[in-house]
Amino acid sequence: MENIIWTWLELNNGELSESSMEILGEARKLGNTLKGQIHAFLLGEYADEAAAKAAIYGADVIYIATDSIFRTYCPEACLAAFAQQVSRPPRIVMISGTRNGASLAPRIAARFQWGYLANVVKVAPQEDGGLKINTETFQAKVNNTYTFSARQTVVLVLQPGSIGVGKADKKRTGEVRPLEPLADMTNHIEITGFIKADPRSVSLNDAERVVAGGNGFCNQEDLKILQGFADALGAAVGSSKPIADKGWVTYNRLVGQSSGRRLAPNLFVSVGISGATHFIEGMKESPLIISINKDKGAPLMKEADLAVVGDLYEILPEITRQIKAMRGEAEDHGK
Ligand SMILES: Cc1cc2nc3c(=O)[nH]c(=O)nc-3n(C[C@H](O)[C@H](O)[C@H](O)COP(=O)(O)OP(=O)(O)OC[C@H]3O[C@@H](n4cnc5c(N)ncnc54)[C@H](O)[C@@H]3O)c2cc1C
Structure with a gap:
């Protein structure tokens, strides 16, 4: 052979x-x-x-x-x-x-x-x-x-x-x-239309924008702030491993080498994530990376195109509010 x-x-x-x-x-x-x-x-x-x-x-x-x-x-x-x-x-x-x-x-x-x-x-x-x-x-x-x-x-x-x-x-x-032209064939698959993917359920591989949360979040309830930010941006939510290990999100939201995939969405925003190599391996190909962290020395802050130093609990609600204001949407506290 x-x-x-x-x-x-x-x-x-x-x-x-x-x-x-x-x-x-x-x-x-x-x-x-x-x-x-x-x-x-x-x-x-x-x-x-x-x-x-x-x-x-x-x-x-x-x-x-x-x-x-x-x-x-x-x-x-x-x-x-x-x-x-x-x-x-x-x-x-x-x-x-x-x-x-x-x-x-x-x-x-x-x-x-x-x-x-x-x-x-x-x-x-x-x-x-x-x-x-x-x-x-x-x-x-x-x-x-x-x-x-x-x-x-x-x-x-x-x-x-x-x-x-x-x-x-x-x-x-x-x-x-x-190749030789094919004899008459019928396609049994008919595409009747396309539905715009819902960023909340789309696979991270297919998402055009991803916002990922990490250990900077104090509890699961607080991830609603992240979801509100993601919704305003039209982004899918990802997470670092500790968040998935705690069961706060399902493993199909995991970013990093353990997920077995390398994401490269148009925009990747990391929130409260330090940037261990295991994590960075899974997203470093993204053309635009924004990192929000209160520690300006965190590895991902150096990798990012834009590093925002500050407390995520102050920054996220404010950016979400501003994005919504730009879009003329009503305030709903990120829920
Ligand atoms: C074999 C192996 C495979 C692994 N695979 C993966 C993987 O695929 N994906 C993965 O993510 N990890 C993986 N890990 C784990 C990895 O090494 C790190 O432990 C993990 O990525 C750390 O997650 P984190 O950045 O969320 O947490 P931390 O390292 O604890 O970082 C939390 C960050 O949040 C910041 N912060 C805290 N509070 C706030 C606040 N209020 N506002 C703003 N910032 C704040 C802190 O300054 C800190 O930088 C793997 C480890 C091993 C050994």
């Missing part, structure tokens, strides 16, 4: 998605170790335009299809596209565990009778040609190791945001190979 690694790439408004760049970078690293090739499937209306970007992030061969059925996610059509190339089977299929990626990966495994693993954090090639694969579940509390022989193809799902986007090599080029 050749050391070919397949990846499936996603487009957001015609642009290669961030999770796709991330998975390409990881596939590239593995491909370099295995001396293998990265074959990427780019299926969508603007696939041809995004192909060059796929190459600079690591793809050697880019299969493209611009059939109209790919305007929206259609798993059956994706499988039909993969089937065109399956006579030269891959050794590994790497998929980012986005909503669509997590839906497609097990279908690929089932269709072609390949192995399947989700929540993958590490893939290590072995001397005998096999693979040792680590997975993490339950907020990284359960770690498992699996081995696959050199003859087994395996579909791996990696947590989006857990690795980060690697550096593009602008000199890299790839070979673009158009």
Whole structure:
């Protein structure tokens, strides 16, 4: 079996998605170790335009299809596209565990009778040609190791945001190979509209703004001040580990290395968080970081683009009031 690694790439408004760049970078690293090739499937209306970007992030061969059925996610059509190339089977299929990626990966495994693993954090090639694969579940509390022989193809799902986007090599080029047009197919998934995500429930990975609270809060009740601030900003609430450990928020709100993801929202505001490396690892890629802390020497105050020194119990209600005033909203004490 050749050391070919397949990846499936996603487009957001015609642009290669961030999770796709991330998975390409990881596939590239593995491909370099295995001396293998990265074959990427780019299926969508603007696939041809995004192909060059796929190459600079690591793809050697880019299969493209611009059939109209790919305007929206259609798993059956994706499988039909993969089937065109399956006579030269891959050794590994790497998929980012986005909503669509997590839906497609097990279908690929089932269709072609390949192995399947989700929540993958590490893939290590072995001397005998096999693979040792680590997975993490339950907020990284359960770690498992699996081995696959050199003859087994395996579909791996990696947590989006857990690795980060690697550096593009602008000199890299790839070979673009158009796939055969698909025979008439029906997409059984119909998108009837989009609902704007509620920042209170949206996953931290998808939030455009995040405000995170830490040990600077004296009790759980006080987190209402943080929620009020987040609501005014249209931000999702995150937390440092002590807050999640105390059970004041659920673990899916955790920011930092233990969460297994690296957040990079447009705006990240930390409130009463010192900035241990474990925490900073999970948010340092954010383009705009504001830190509110009464200790100006706290590590996150140095990392921040804007450091606000003061007591959160005075600052948060005041900023919340001012944001609301700017928006012409009535005062409701942050509840
Ligand atoms: C293996 C391992 C993994 C870990 N993973 C994570 C992780 O993923 N995420 C994570 O967060 N931590 C993680 N930790 C824990 C981490 O090392 C820190 O202990 C933790 O991040 C500290 O949280 P904190 O900043 O909220 O608390 P503290 O370090 O106690 O900081 C509280 C801050 O609040 C400020 N403050 C207090 N009162 C006020 C006030 N009234 N107004 C303004 N500021 C105030 C203080 O000046 C201080 O800087 C991990 C630790 C280990 C060993």
